[in-house]
Amino acid sequence: MSHSNDVTEKLNELLEKNYDAEKGFQNAADDVKNERLKAFFGDKARQRYDFGHELKAEISKFGGTPDKGTSVKGDVHRAWMDLKSALTSDKEEEVLEEAIRGEKAALEEYNEAINEKELPPSTANLLIKQRNAIERTLQEVKGLEEAFD
Secondary structure: OOOOHHHHHHHHHHHHHHHHHHHHHHHHHHHHHOOHHHHHHHHHHHHHHHHHHHHHHHHHHHHOOOOEEEEHHHHHHHHHHHHHHOOOOOOHHHHHHHHHHHHHHHHHHHHHHHHOOOOHHHHHHHHHHHHHHHHHHHHHHHHHHHOOO
């Protein structure tokens, strides 16, 4: 596999994760009653939408074809969260816990991609910018979770 194929494959994995996160944040915004959380999750869904467009542009730059959908694993997880949310009375706390779990997983994925030896500097910079935003989101979600305890 060529270098550009390796890079586009890794970027497509991150793109798929961003599709999952976008959909997850949108579902979270739909599931919670608290207006502050609705706005927060809606904002994060838009952020991940923007991340997706940035990744698509980067993939195209390497001659790759961007993936177009969410992962099966993400779809199954969202279905489980929808069921769990429907059955629990403390939706806000449950949704925040899942957001924390998802952001931790995203950080791992981004750190793995950033540590690729052959990653071009422009791509590394994009991924670092996105990872740093995810780190900030994780801290914000943790703060919100403490407020709802």
